[in-house]
Amino acid sequence: MPLPPKKLLLLFTVYCLLFIVTAVSTYFILTRNKTSSASLPPPLIASPSATFAPLPTDADSLTALLLGYGGAGHQGGFLTDALMLVHADLTKKTLAFISIPRDLWVPLPSGTMGKINSVFAQKTSAAEYPTQPVNPESATQGAGTLTPVITTVTGLTPNYYIGIDFTGFVTAVDKLGGLDVAVPETFTDEYYPIKGKELEPCEKTPEEITELSHTLSGFELEKKFKCRYETISFTKGIIHLDGTTSLKFVRSRHSPTAGSDFSRSLRQQALLEALLKKLISIKALQNAPALFGQVTKAVRTNLDEAALKTIAAAVTDLNDYQVVKINLNTTNVLVASTSANGAFILLPKAGDNNWQLIRQYIENQLNL
Secondary structure (H helix, E strand, O other): OOOOHHHHHHHHHHHHHHHHHHHHHHOOOOOOOOOOOOOOOOOOOOOOOOOOOOOOOOOOEEEEEEEEOOOOOOOOOOOOOEEEEEEEEOOOOEEEEEEEOOOEEEEOOOOOEEEHHHOHHHHOOOOOOOOOOOOHHHHHHHHHHHHHHHHHHHOOOOOEEEEEOHHHHHHHHHHOOOEEEEEOOOEEEEEEEOOOOOOOOOOOOHHHHHHHHHHOOHHHHHOOOHHHEEEEEEOOEEEEEOHHHHHHHHHOOOOOOOOOHHHHHHHHHHHHHHHHHHHHHOOHHHHHHHHHHHHHHHEEEOOOHHHHHHHHOOOOOHHHOEEEEEEOOOOOOEEEEEOOOOOEEEEEOOOOOOOHHHHHHHHHHHOO
């Protein structure tokens, strides 16, 4: 007998609320998010103000939209450079984690084209950026605006959203006592950013900095300021990670062997597996209201604690659900390209604005 939709809210909140800390991994100090609407087809989305779909009482599935962003104090702090859908099939008892690349080139509600990671940020106010946390109203508006874009791409409409920043990431993992993570591959990153050193001159004169800025850009420019970075390394196998180290593990993006967004998706999944085991071992479902209260300070969501207290007694075992991992990438449904302004973007293999192949791929994976 399938679990009623409300009973799954607890599973979503404990599992997703804490899992979203892994999704924030892909955020990095980015300013090179160039977009252009030139020579591209018109958008498919008609409504710029779509809201979350109400959940029918007899629903046999529900979907949550997970958003990860750097947050206050970070350059590009409200770009959702981690996007994931969690889709629960209440009949099959499966939880599907669908990773959506931040560089996906999509039709925006404004009528232009752009990277999918920019939609949420468009609803944050100047007063919030870059020193203040995103407020609940802006978060709901941003997530609601993103919903039709997600639906266009995947065919799934989120019922709920959960957003978290770097602070929430570290807090949640540390509150759990750390995680034992099976690192999928050995890698080293010599350019992991050191907080507070983003503008260090690294013994260069103003004249030297000006000259470098005129001749180089992006990461090629940043590599000239090595004092802004530290070297981090991880060895394949099971290792125990606290919150800060977990953030480095999933956020790293400049390893020559494991620096792609797709590699980070694998690391997110590794952290997910570790998180699931931890939640089972500490009987997280029985303690969900307490866990929820500990991590909500850095979280924005349209879930509420009152619902959790009722649900907590109903759901007893996370082992009941099988995890299905779905990654949209260039080996299946996407192709790499560049925008008119030269920014790296990802397009559907079926053609610009043709999302049918992606939707079909997700549907097939859900039905395996």
